[in-house]
């Protein structure tokens with residue numbers, strides 16, 4: 001058989017399990033990751049000279065983290081691993097990658113995208129003040145640098161990660177000023193049947209909530225965020241919100257960790273021309289994929305949170321399954337039984353993820369209520385008023401047109417953090433369903449490149 | 459004024475010094491530039507859109523809010539740059555240009 005060039009983007013749990021499966025079948029895949037070390041988000045490795053133990057760093061997930069890191073270490077020499085390398089474009093079956101200022105072209109026959117997720121954000125007045133970080137960013141400060149983002153930290157948003165990161169802060173000795181969750185408690189009860197698809201994970205979540213409350217951390221549910229208060233010079237000084245009874249409250253703090261669950265990183269798949277479908281459950285556009293990870297484009301496969309936000313354990317299963325699907329399509333016979341088992345595992349995680357989306361919904365209605373002076377685009381400080389004006393005056397209700405006129409989504413984050421909220425603001429202003437607004441198209445480079453780029457053949 | 463970030467552990471690493479706006483700043487080996495600067499100070503840069511100071515946002519290389527410049531004008535993403543002894547950073551140089559077009 002002619003040597004088949006298989007490339008995996010992402011060395012998180014999905015990419016690592018995918019690479020293992022391919023190596024076991026006798027292939028030598030190329031694994032590319034922007035990070036300095038493998039592990040991806042949840043199993044992010046700390047710098048080499050840090051000494052915290054696996055148990056301290058990864059808690060209940062310590063053994064899985066060890067297994068993932070060990071699994072990747074065992075692949076050395078059997079894969080071509082390109083760390084600190086950003087894939088920034090895909091065209092004509094070639095990846096354009098940049099390692100520092102060096103440009104590398106990587107041709108492929110099979111591409112498996114395991115690019116993970118980033119925080120999903122809903123703006124709030126004042127979120128552009130210094131001292132507001134994404135929830136994931138707050139966790140990275142802790143895990144990878146042993147720091148808290150401030151002396152008094154408020155955790156605001158919704159989702160399981162909100163409680164997890166707050167509890168991790170509390171455990172490591174940081175001061176958690178409050179946990180402010182936009183989702184009311186009642187939704188968790190109605191989501192219970194789906195959450196019971198993973199009873200042990202559900203129980204861990206309940207324990208986190210209890211730990212925080214027992215430690216005396218004020219936890220509010222069903223809140224409505226009003227403002228992150230502070231000044232342009234001092235940064236964050238407090239948070240004001242309405243509690244579930246409609247009473248206005250304030251918490252003093254110097255840092256806010258803000259996040260509403262996650263959104264998949266789909267830019268590369270978009271550049272590879274993979275099709276998307278609107279997912280009404282989470283109100284976002286997701287990549288089309290068959291149960292095994294085949295995208296709409298032949299030879300391009302999707303796994304992990306980049307395909308669907310289902311968490312780290314599902315990422316492992318979907319990485320394996322996508323590799324098996326690719327192998328099958330290349331003519332390597334695969335065990336139908338193992339594939340069916342992986343599909344069943346994934347189905348349980350899908351159900352659990354639906355439960356999480358129901359218990360901790362994306363607060364679309366907040367976009368409608370954002371005051372006109374709220375900054376929607378943090379990159380270029382574009383306000384809700386400006387976006388609404390563009391919609392009303394130019395009739396630009398399609399996301400990419402509204403972007404061209406308002407610049408929302410054009411800044412340096414390329415719409416990663418404002419795009420979904422902007423779509424909700426537009427939909428509300430134009431009185432159309434959010435799916436009609438569409439989605440921001442991925443553009444190359446998917447992240448800004450170093451200024452000087454030289455050629456370097458791979 | 460004290461720094462924005464609070465170091466909770468791992469403080470026995472070797473020390474090194476970087477220079478921010480001409481002033482020496484103590485850092486620890488393995489720090490990212492963002493952590494070194496926010497461990498000692500309150501911000502990384504001024505927003506070029508007039509809405510005040512910025513201290514980064516995502517810490518994972520996705521938002522690009524943490525661009526700073528070396529004294530000779532090179533652009534660095536502070537959250538994914540590891541500090542080196544003697545690094546010289548300016549928060550006052552004009553805003554780094556960034557390329558979003560090929």
Ligand SMILES: Cc1cc2nc3c(=O)[nH]c(=O)nc-3n(C[C@H](O)[C@H](O)[C@H](O)COP(=O)(O)OP(=O)(O)OC[C@H]3O[C@@H](n4cnc5c(N)ncnc54)[C@H](O)[C@@H]3O)c2cc1C
Nearest residue numbers: 010012013014033034040041087116136304305311312315
């Ligand atoms: C900040 C953050 C914190 C999280 N913390 C937790 C947690 O504590 N507990 C939990 O259960 N879940 C957590 N999650 C969810 C969890 O990360 C995922 O379920 C799991 O890591 C998904 O694995 P993955 O392999 O799909 O992606 P990831 O682990 O995210 O790995 C994706 C990899 O792809 C690389 N990549 C992406 N795009 C490119 C590109 N263009 N070029 C090169 N490389 C690229 C990234 O560098 C990354 O290493 C977190 C998610 C985020 C974003």
Ligand code: FES
Nearest residue numbers: 514517519522537
């Ligand atoms: S803080 Fe977001 S890219 Fe550095």
